[in-house]
Amino acid sequence: MEQVLFSNNTPYVVVPLMYRGVLKERSSAFVYDAVLKRLDDDSSAINRFLESVRPFCYHENFGKISKNPTTPGQPYLGNQWFEGGDARAAYGIVAGCKPNHIIEVGSGNSTMFMRRAINDFSLKTKITSIDPAPRAEIDAICDKVIRTSVLDVPLDCFRKLQAGDILFHDGSHVTFNGTDTVRLFLEILPIIQPGVIIHIHDIFLPREYGDSFDGRGYSEQYMLATALLYSRSLEVLLPVSHLGEKGLFDPGVSFWMRKKED
Numbered sequence: 001m002e003q004v005l006f007s008n009n010t011p012y013v014v015v016p017l018m019y020r021g022v023l024k025e026r027s028s029a030f031v032y033d034a035v036l037k038r039l040d041d042d043s044s045a046i047n048r049f050l051e052s053v054r055p056f057c058y059h060e061n062f063g064k065i066s067k068n069p070t071t072p073g074q075p076y077l078g079n080q081w082f083e084g085g086d087a088r089a090a091y092g093i094v095a096g097c098k099p100n101h102i103i104e105v106g107s108g109n110s111t112m113f114m115r116r117a118i119n120d121f122s123l124k125t126k127i128t129s130i131d132p133a134p135r136a137e138i139d140a141i142c143d144k145v146i147r148t149s150v151l152d153v154p155l156d157c158f159r160k161l162q163a164g165d166i167l168f169h170d171g172s173h174v175t176f177n178g179t180d181t182v183r184l185f186l187e188i189l190p191i192i193q194p195g196v197i198i199h200i201h202d203i204f205l206p207r208e209y210g211d212s213f214d215g216r217g218y219s220e221q222y223m224l225a226t227a228l229l230y231s232r233s234l235e236v237l238l239p240v241s242h243l244g245e246k247g248l249f250d251p252g253v254s255f256w257m258r259k260k261e262d
Contacts, residue, residue, distance in 0.1 A: 013176075015217075028204070028211045035206035035225050042236045049237045050248065057092025057249075061120040065113075073141045075112035081135060082109040082170075085240045085252025086201065090168075091117045093238070093256060094125065097197060099165045103128045103158065105150045105180070106170035106201075107142070108135035114168075115141040128157075150180050158188050163195025170201040175219040185223045189234075189259070196259045197237065200224060203255035204241045210253075224255065235260050 017023060039046070065087075067077045077083055082090075090110055094102070094117040104111060107129040115138075118125045126143040130150050139145050146153060150171065161167060167188070171180040189198070203221045204210055205228075227234055237256040244251035 013217075015176075025214075026208045028208050030208040032206050032208075032225060034229055038228050039206060039236060039239060039242055046236055046238065046243075047248075050243065053089075053092045053096035053238070055092075056095035056117075056121075057088045059092070059095065059120075062088060062091050065116065072137060073112060073115070075109065075116050079109045082113065082201075083252075085244055085250035086110075086254040087113045087252075088250050089238055089240050089252065089254050089256065090114055090199070093197065093199075094118060094123070094166070095121045097164060097166075098123055099125050099197065101126050101128070101161060102166040102168060103130065103161060104168040104170075105130045105184075106168075107131040107138050110168065110170060110201075111138040111141060112136070130157075151178070151183055155187060155191055158192050161192055161196045163193060164197070166197045166199065167192060168199040170199075171220075173202050173216070173218040173220040175223055181220045181223065185227065189227075192259055194259050194261050198234070198257050198259060200255045200257075202253050203239070204253060205239065205255065206242060207245075221255075233260050234258070 065075055065077055069076050075087065077087065091113045094114045102114060102125060104114070104127060111127065111129060115127065117123070127141070128144040128146065129138060129142040130146045130148070130153055132147055132149050158167065169184055171184070173181060175181045200220065202213070202218060203224060205221050205225055209218055209221065228236070235258040237258055238254070240249055240252040240254040240256070243249035
């Protein structure tokens with residue numbers, strides 16, 4: 001793969017296709033039937049979890065969050081990066097599940113919503129932020145900051161998570177040799193403890209990626225779909241995009257699950 005720079009010095013890669021006929025893009029309306037069946041099979045458990053956290057997701061405290069920026073470290077609903085059902089789910093799951101520890105890989109606006117839930121409900125939850133360059137200034141609202149790539153963080157950091165804790169991942173979303181997505185699925189998820197709650201962002205399953213994501217080369221949800229189809233070690237908790245399509249939750253693209261014994 002050839003690495004190139006945009007005019008603003010943002011790197012991207014050019015992937016060669018060796019043969020014609022190996023690529024035919026699908027629209028965002030395309031549904032992966034096998035993934036839909038997995039979610040339908042798990043619908044009772046998904047609905048039970050949703051009902052357990054719904055009072056926190058739709059708590060009056062969440063309604064007090066401003067739409068526009070206020071003070072540093074405070075969340076706001078119009079941030080364009082982490083909003084809608086994603087913000088509501090993160091807030092509600094932290095408030096309802098009361099984790100002792102959150103490891104967040106890829107920080108920014110999401111950190112603010114989770115910290116707001118911790119403060120609103122007087123939780124003792126600690127946040128560790130792993131991100132070489134967070135999109136927003138959030139060091140002051142984290143308990144520990146690791147300002148390096150997750151690729152360089154020892155796996156022992158993730159082994160410390162216990163049942164009920166949260167691993168929150170919002171990284172590059174691309175899958176090829178050396179990416180953070182590959183490390184998440186093939187190195188980190190296999191070694192975390194059963195009972196750890198996992199979040200992955202920008203997941204449209206069971207649908208194809210949204211049309212607005214064309215050109216980004218995102219491929220993370222294909223790895224997730226494969227894991228869901230061929231293993232029961234991941235328990236689906238809150239597929240926000242899917243629930244939003246069904247009118248059961250605010251629209252968003254967060255996917256929440258829990259590690260189980262394989």
